[in-house]
Amino acid sequence: MCFIELLDLFLPQSLSQIYRDSIQFLPQKVFTDVTSGEKKEIDLLAQVRYQEQEACFFIHVENQSYTEKVFAKRMFKYFARLHEKYDLPIYPVVIFSFDEPLRPEPQTRDFS
Template sequence: MTDHDRLFKELLSTFFLEFVELFLPDAAAFLERNSLTFLDKELFTDVTSGERYEADLVVRAQFQGEISCFLIHVEHQAQPQKDFGQRMFRYFARLSEQYGLPVYPVVLFSYDSPKQAAAQQHRVEFPGWVVLEFNYRVIQLN
């Protein structure tokens, strides 16, 4: 059986700069092109459920003309998943805490259906008060 997830990650890693230039031109504009460093697999454990999660692709990059860096986190999702935005927020929070760098979160949706716009944010709110609004970039290939 073909490991499509592994092949997809390999393809994305090989052509990462081209991916950013094509789908994230705003990020490409402030990215120092020769500064990309692919980080080792980032594993996270949800202590409440005991489940382990692995971030698909995390790249450290330098801001153009600066010494400061940031992370680009790309998550590939082949099937719709309930509460996916919450998972993206957890990755964001853990990466931010671990590295102390700004994180540019991106999701690449490749599932066939439903053919509708995917959510681009995770919100925590109470009546009359938004506590958190976390946004992530969405690239939808269905």
């Protein structure tokens, strides 16, 4: 699936605000959990510019193909680290592609 089509499907309002020629894919970022030493790599990070503006923002896309108890916490850490590094708005998008369990993912999580 092309990136524009992905945005059209998942972020149609944002797509209308993007200057399409500005899309730049950044190298995958590796983050290390300082407490466990575990390394995690984000799936896709694109920097885009708003229509008729010089201001940029990021679209962070993760594909999650299995159930993970701490997934929301991991996404929050990615968000926080990207924000700390770049100080730009970040739009996280998750594509859940696992077969089971067949249940909706909650929109909010308890991070404790």
